[in-house]
């Protein structure tokens with residue numbers, strides 16, 4: 001009897017999305033067990049998963065932002081070692097370090113990638129695909145569009161890692177899409193599993209991440225985050241009443257890689273142990289005090305002459321100075337800081353790994369529109385890019401199936417790989433799949449009252 005090939009996809013195409021983040025206080029120090037505060041941004045990545053008919057045994061990664069268009073035969077992947085009983089990891093495991101044997105087994109499947117950017121993104125995908133799936137996993141096309149600048153300190157890698165972790169766990173059936181009436185405990189457990197595997201993706205891209213970026217990209221809104229012991233889960237407080245801080249976010253357009261800057265700080269700590277230790281302790285104190293201010297009941301970021309807000313401005317300035325001492329600023333970041341001082345709009349610090357990337361300015365309440373306009377014109381003139389974004393939004397979300405009604409008479413439109421890839425620029429990506437439109441469901445925020453999802 002002839003075997004009839006199935007042409008039916010197991011799952012419908014679906015989309016997942018996760019936000020960028022802004023580290024308000026504590027970058028770098030957080031890698032070295034100190035406190036940090038970070039919030040989700042409204043810039044996001046969108047990963048479309050298009051499952052293939054059962055007889056097509058390939059997976060394809062289309063990451064046009066960094067030029068990846070790569071297909072692998074599922075049956076050629078190193079399943080044997082990933083499935084070996086002494087190596088096998090499960091979706092419910094929380095992994096604190098990559099397995100070097102598994103990393104080595106992936107090498108022959110990554111030879112086509114000539115630079116770190118593409119190789120690490122593809123490695124994160126394969127490491128998660130082989131860990132979470134099995135050799136009978138179905139074929140699919142994974143296409144990614146993002147409105148987050150890459151390598152600019154806004155956590156693009158964490159956002160991608162959260163998308164990969166979520167998409168693969170949904171595909172493997174170990175996560176349910178959020179629904180009305182999902183028990184809070186179940187929601188938190190699912191967020192925890194998404195976050196655990198996103199951390200694995202981050203380790204593939206960053207080498208030594210603290211975990212703050214993926215934690216914010218998973219649960220959204222804002223967190224206080226500290227990891228005093230890498231063998232244990234981090235301390236995370238979810239800042240439910242995080243205020244809408246008035247800020248200016250500016251990109252130097254100077255690209256850099258987080259992994260290199262994190263390594264440079266570790267080197268400085270090795271050669272100036274005591275002094276660098278004091279710098280990190282000082283950053284810890286800054287984050288702790290900022291946390292107290294931000295979470296205090298009478299804090300107001302818009303009230304003129306609010307003494308607590310004045311103190312917060314000073315903490316931003318101090319934190320930047322300490323990061324300069326750690327050697328992670330850049331002349332372009334210093335130029336933005338200088339201009340924001342000249343125009344007297346507030347306090348500026350670098351955000352993320354530094355070495356380029358973005359700065360943010362906490363704006364004083366009494367800044368006049370004309371003052372801002374003059375500054376913004378000057379920044380644009382000097383080649384800097386300003387982002388319109390808001391703080392404290394949603395974490396990871398899903399659109400299942402990837403079908404949208406645009407209200408333009410076309411009825412339900414399926415988001416195909418071709419459509420997803422054809423969107424030009426951030427504006428078209430947002431218009432096509434943006435999280436402000438209909439169809440998205442979120443696992444909601446971390447909820448410390450239900451359980452500490454990271455414990």
Ligand SMILES: Nc1ncnc2c1ncn2[C@@H]1O[C@H](COP(=O)(O)OP(=O)(O)O)[C@@H](O)[C@H]1O
Pocket residue numbers: 045063064065066116117118120121144145146149150151152153154155156157158160205206256257258259352353
């Ligand atoms: N849109 C994207 N498509 C594919 N890979 C991405 C994308 N955004 C980020 N990445 C991955 O994350 C890396 C950037 O991470 P990193 O240097 O930590 O900067 P960031 O501060 O933006 O997180 C890229 O080199 C790439 O491997």
Ligand SMILES: C[C@@](O)(CCOP(=O)(O)O)CC(=O)O
Pocket residue numbers: 023026027028029030031152153154155156157206208209210211212213258262351352353354357
């Ligand atoms: C420098 C660091 O504190 C933040 C890095 O942020 P980003 O990758 O530059 O977005 C590293 C980390 O926390 O893993």
